[in-house]
Amino acid sequence: MDKMLITGGTPLYGEIVASGSKNASLPMMAASLLTSEPVMLHRVPKLQDVNTMCDLLKHLGVTVSDLKSGNLQFQASSLKTDTAPYDLVRKMRASFLVLGPLVTRFGHAKVSLPGGCAIGTRPVDQHLKALSQLGAEITVDEGYVVATASNGLTGSNICMDVVTVTGTQNTLLAAVLARGSTRIENAACEPEVVSLATMLNDMGARIRGAGTRTIEIEGVDKLGGISTQVPTDRIEVGTYLVAAFATQGKIVIKDAPSGELQTVIEKLEEAGASIDVSGDAIQIDGTKRRPQSINVETEVYPGVPTDLQAQFMVLNTISAGESRITENIFENRFMHVQELVRLGAKVRLNGPSEAIIEGVDKLRSAPVMATDLRASSSLVIAGLIAEGQTTINRIYHLDRGYEDLDQKLTSLGATLSRVS
Ligand code: EPZ
Secondary structure, three states: OOOOEEEOOOEEEEEEEOOEEHHHHHHHEEEEEEEEOOEEEEEEOOOOOHHHHHHHHHHHEEEEEOOOOEEEEEEEEOOOOOOOOOOHHOOHHHHHHHHHHHHHHHHHEEEEEOOOOEOOOOOOOHHHHHHHHHHOOOEEEEEEEEEEEEOOOOOOEEEOOOOHHHHHHEEEEEEEOOOEEEEEOOOOOOHHHHHHHHHHHOOEEEEOOOEEEEEEEEOOOOOOOEEEEEOOOOHHHHHEEEEEEEEEEEEEEOOOHHHHHHHHHHHHOOOOOOOEEEEEEEEOOOOOOEEEEOOEEEEEOOOOOOHHHHHHHHHHHHHEEEEEEEOOOOOOOOOOHHOOOOOOOOEEOOOOEEEEEEOOOOOOOEEEOOOHHHHHHHHHHHHHHOOOEEEEEEEHHHHHHOOOOHHHHOOOEEEEEEEE
């Protein structure tokens, strides 16, 4: 089913529970390659990207047991192959995260280059630079990265030229079994780096400084198994907070990591929402108030995440006044703009990284096309507020990153259905 029909105009009311994080679970799944002992992950979200990572790990020879209700067990006793094929890697770029673990534990890996995607060229030069600094021989041939380190990896001082989340994660996954110590400068500080480092330390690694710009790793000979939980998806929570405000509704999100959403909460309050945090629950009240226009600049953590840029743009399309959205992380992440314009939004681009939005009273339904995961969630929010029934084509993008989205939105009062 690749179309979603949404009837707009109903405020979202009620309570939902946030799911486990896509972007935390994927590197945690790749970490299972680092040990021959069982790795059990709880609260893994039911997502297409998780299925793709399971398929890749099974292809490599990892035993994957789906124990249901989000509990997955992995055991990489030995490998069937060291090759991560193009048809799996091209489906999901995060597959590239198997490179570091394969090289450091088995001494060789052949992983397809991920290629670009809708939001940008997405190079992996920093991943390869770090691995070669750790002593891997890297060649790129026929679209594949071939990395060998027959005597294992050796710790090194690595300075990232660019703050890269999966680049930092791949380097961590490689350095934990390298001989000696490694220092990563200009590391990414995202929570998904911290949750990976925490899991690796619980498996016996020796990592300090995760969550800061400088991470230090003391290599160890081997890692043990673990049973651990995937943290909550901060981007899912941010998406629902924006949706609730845009529809002038009032919702509570349980299991929400408010500490990881400070700048997002501040931005929503700046736009006029009232937000209460108590423990792991966030309540947002947007009833009877039109959002104020807010300028948003995406930044690396702890700034406003690029993965919420499209969602904030929808909020601005129906706000009172003019606003600017600046995308500082990816070079082509405004694919949703033309689709929002089809719904009656007034958005114009001022160069490749700035959009200027003039708020309108309301959006009007129209057929639109989803282009990437987060753009598709912004079109869902737009459908929830547009007058009439909006059809979103290629809605499969959504299922890559939002667990039980239809059920959650329906439970909050949305009217939506899927058709082929
Ligand atoms: C992760 O992608 C996330 N994906 C993305 O979420 C997220 O948007 C992004 O981080 C930024 O927060 C996962 O965690 C699976 P980057 P990643 O490397 O690691 C450049 C979603 O919707 N760069 O931090 O691939 C790159 O081009 C996805 O859930 C290099 O130049 O992003 C970009 O401009 C979308 N060379 C910037 O760095 C490199 O070697 C940040 O990219 C690596 C990256």
